[in-house]
Amino acid sequence: MRVAFAGTPAFAAVALQALLAAGVDVPLVLTQPDRPAGRGLHLQPSSVKQLALHHGLPVVQPRGLRLDGRWSEDAASARTALEQAAPDVLVVAAYGLILPQWVLDLPRLGCVNIHASLLPRWRGAAPIHRAIESGDTTTGVSIMRMDVGLDTGPVYRMQELPIAATETTASLHDKLAVLGSKLLLQTLADLQADIAEPTSQAAEDITYAAKIDKAESWLDWTRPATELERRIRAFQPAPGTQSRLGPSTLKILAARIRGAAQATHDAGTIVAVSPDGVEVACGEGTLLLTRLQRPGGKPLDIGPFLLSHPLSPGQRFASGAPAAQVC
Numbered sequence: 038m039r040v041a042f043a044g045t046p047a048f049a050a051v052a053l054q055a056l057l058a059a060g061v062d063v064p065l066v067l068t069q070p071d072r073p074a075g076r077g078l079h080l081q082p083s084s085v086k087q088l089a090l091h092h093g094l095p096v097v098q099p100r101g102l103r104l105d106g107r108w109s110e111d112a113a114s115a116r117t118a119l120e121q122a123a124p125d126v127l128v129v130a131a132y133g134l135i136l137p138q139w140v141l142d143l144p145r146l147g148c149v150n151i152h153a154s155l156l157p158r159w160r161g162a163a164p165i166h167r168a169i170e171s172g173d174t175t176t177g178v179s180i181m182r183m184d185v186g187l188d189t190g191p192v193y194r195m196q197e198l199p200i201a202a203t204e205t206t207a208s209l210h211d212k213l214a215v216l217g218s219k220l221l222l223q224t225l226a227d228l229q230a231d232i233a234e235p236t237s238q239a240a241e242d243i244t245y246a247a248k249i250d251k252a253e254s255w256l257d258w259t260r261p262a263t264e265l266e267r268r269i270r271a272f273q274p275a276p277g278t279q280s281r282l283g284p285s286t287l288k289i290l291a292a293r294i295r296g297a298a299q300a301t302h303d304a305g306t307i308v309a310v311s312p313d314g315v316e317v318a319c320g321e322g323t324l325l326l327t328r329l330q331r332p333g334g335k336p337l338d339i340g341p342f343l344l345s346h347p348l349s350p351g352q353r354f355a356s357g358a359p360a361a362q363v364c
Contacts, residue, residue: 038061038062038125038126038146038225038228038229039062039063039064039122039123039124039125039126040056040061040062040063040124040125040126040127040128040225041063041064041065041066041067041119041122041124041126041127041128041144042056042063042065042066042067042085042089042127042128042129042130043066043067043068043127043128043129043130043132043134043136044066044067044068044085044128044129044130044131044132045068045069045083045084045085045131045132045133046083046084046085046131047084047210047214048130048131048153048210048213048214048217049068049084049085049130049131049132049151050083050084050085050087050088051214051215051217051218052128052130052151052214052217052218052221053066053085053088053089053130054088054218055218055219055221055222056128056221056222057092059222061225063094064095064122064123064124065094065095065096065097065118065119065122065124066085066086066089066094066095066096066097067096067097067098067099067115067119067132068082068083068085068086068089068096068098068132069083069098069132069133069134070098070099070100071083071086071098086098095118095122097114097115097118099111099112099114099115099134101134102115102134102135102136102137102140103137104116104137104139112137116139116140116143119140119143120143124143124144124145125144125145125146125228126144126145126146126147126148126149126225126228127140127143127144127147127148127149128148128149128150128151128221128225129148129149129150129151129183130150130151130217131151136148136183138185141183141184141185146228147182147183148182148183149180149181149182149183149193149221149224149225149228150180150181150182150183150188150190151178151180151217151218151220151221152164152178152179152180152181152188153165153176153178153210153213153217154168154176154177154178154179154246155175155176155177155179155195155197156179156181156188156192156195156238157188157189157238157239157242157243157244158173158242158243158244159176159244159245159246160187160188160189160243160244160245160246161187161188161245161246161247161248162246162247162248162249163246163247163248163249164176164246165206165209165210165213165271166206166246166249166271166272167244167246167247167271168200168209168246169200169204169205169206169209169267169270169271170267170268170271170272171267172263172267173200174199174200175197175198175199175200176197176198176200176209176213177195177196177197177198177213177216178195178196178198178213178216178217178220179192179194179195180192180193180194180195180217180220180221180224181193181235182235187245189238190235190238191235191236191237191238192235192236192238193224193227193233193234193235194220194223194224195220196216196220198212198213198216203270204270205270205271205273205274206270206271206272206273206274206275207273207274249272249276251276252358253268253272253276254272254276254277254278254279255278255279255280255281255357255358255359256268256269256278256279256280256289256354256356256357257356257357258280258304258305258317258318258319258320258354258356259304259305259319259320259356260319260320261319261320261321261322262294262295262296262297262319262321262322262323262324263294263297263321263322265292265319265324266292266293266294266324269289269290269291269292273290273291277289277290278290280305280354280355281354281355281359282348282352282353282354282355283352285331285332286332287329287330287331287354288329288330288331288336289326289328289329290328290329290330290336291326291327291328292314292324292325292326292327292328293314293324293325293327294322294323294324294325295314295316295322295323295324295325296316296322296323297321297322301318302318303318303353304318304319304320304356305317305318305353305354305355305356306318306351306352306353306354307348307349307350307351307352307353307354308323308350309350310343310347310348310349310350312339312340312343313325313327313339314326314327314339315329315339315343315348317354326339327339328342329342331346
């Protein structure tokens with residue numbers, strides 16, 4: 038079976054690697070155009086492109102796929118490449134472009150998507166982040182036959198995965214990527230054997246995982262400590278969480294709940310400083326900050342951080358984004 042692949046970040050690269058390791062014929066790879074990254078803002082290829090080139094696979098990088106859109110020439114070139122590749126299936130994993138109808142119709146067996154949630158919960162762009170942020174105790178992977186809706190297609194396979202109490206998006210991402218690759222290979226085997234039977238998604242309990250807005254990275258200390266602790270874990274490694282303390286902005290890299298009772302200080306106030314962490318009052322309870330980073334500095338555990346940048350009880354973090362930063 039010929040399996041074309043469309044994906045961009047590391048999550049997708051894990052799936053592509055699994056296909057290649059299984060000996061699947063991959064005649065074409067689609068991925069996002071190279072993006073500027075790093076301090077020098079040099080163009081960097083996606084994780085999927087790097088892997089594809091390493092294995093000598095043909096790669097196309099359209100800026101869009103709508104034949105009547107702004108990038109119609111890119112779309113036309115991509116269509117020619119896909120038609121020449123003649124895939125039986127197009128596997129899609131965190132690609133980042135909406136697939137128009139002509140793409141969905143081109144492969145003989147359709148387009149198969151690896152989605153990092155238990156559909157219909159957390160349809161959309163950021164299912165891993167939102168599952169942790171919302172306090173879900175389980176998530177999983179759905180292998181879905183794509184249609185024109187936003188993650189609305191019928192599901193071939195689904196498997197749950199528990200979310201640990203200390204889980205970050207980084208750690209959960211890696212687990213889900215491996216699970217998704219396993220389920221993908223099983224689904225492709227079913228398609229090849231003509232025994233795959235997708236099931237329509239439930240019509241209730243639908244939630245949407247909205248794309249992360251940069252303004253969300255600013256912590257609002259008037260919120261409960263439990264909510265802030267989940268957001269800190271959900272936004273690691275990106276986009277991260279931060280807060281203003283006087284003239285400086287500190288990145289909050291790790292924290293744990295210190296107290297669950299109603300805080301007796303104004304929200305954002307540093308209550309205590311110790312080798313264990315910096316205790317901060319929240320709208321409900323207190324949060325113990327255990328890993329911080331100064332602008333231009335390295336991420337540090339709280340002990341080394343306090344040696345170079347002492348903090349004191351009574352100092353107060355600002356809540357939310359600075360006025361000029363709100364977007």
